[in-house]
Amino acid sequence: MRIRYFAAAAQAAGTHEEHLDLDDLLAGTPDSDGEATLGHVLDLLSAREPVSAPVSGDLLVRRATSLGTVLLRCSFLVNGVSAQDRSRALKPTDELDVLPPFAGG
Numbered sequence: 001m002r003i004r005y006f007a008a009a010a011q012a013a014g015t016h017e018e019h020l021d022l023d024d025l026l027a028g029t030p031d032s033d034g035e036a037t038l039g040h041v042l043d044l045l046s047a048r049e050p051v052s053a054p055v056s057g058d059l060l061v062r063r064a065t066s067l068g069t070v071l072l073r074c075s076f077l078v079n080g081v082s083a084q085d086r087s088r089a090l091k092p093t094d095e096l097d098v099l100p101p102f103a104g105g
Contacts, residue, residue: 001041001094008100012049012070020044022092038076039086041096046071075099 001020005013022036025044049066076083077097078090090096 001036001090001092001096003041003045003096003098005098006100007102008065009067009070009074009098012065012067013045013098022090036090037086038078038083038088038090038096041090042071042076042086070100071098073101075101 001022002017003020004017005015010016020041025036025040026034046068049068051066051068051072077099078088078094080095080097083096
């Protein structure tokens with residue numbers, strides 16, 4: 001499956017695109033029932049860089065932007081269609097877009 005990251009998600013992931021083998025994902029997921037879901041993929045991506053706590057330094061307080069932190073605020077498209085249900089089944093030919101909130105006018 002192809003995963004495309006945009007804006008802050010790309011920065012946190014360190015790439016704009018990657019490919020994920022769903023068979024490999026399922027091999028490490030005992031409760032998968034033989035079917036990869038959006039939740040399985042998001043859990044795997046978040047586990048790479050878990051949600052980070054705020055980092056303090058002298059007078060400056062900043063937030064580390066781990067991929068797990070960014071994913072908490074993202075919307076997702078599967079094959080161009082909004083997908084927020086973590087139980088949505090995925091196929092190896094699917095394309096997942098990871099979209100952080102956008103600002104501007």
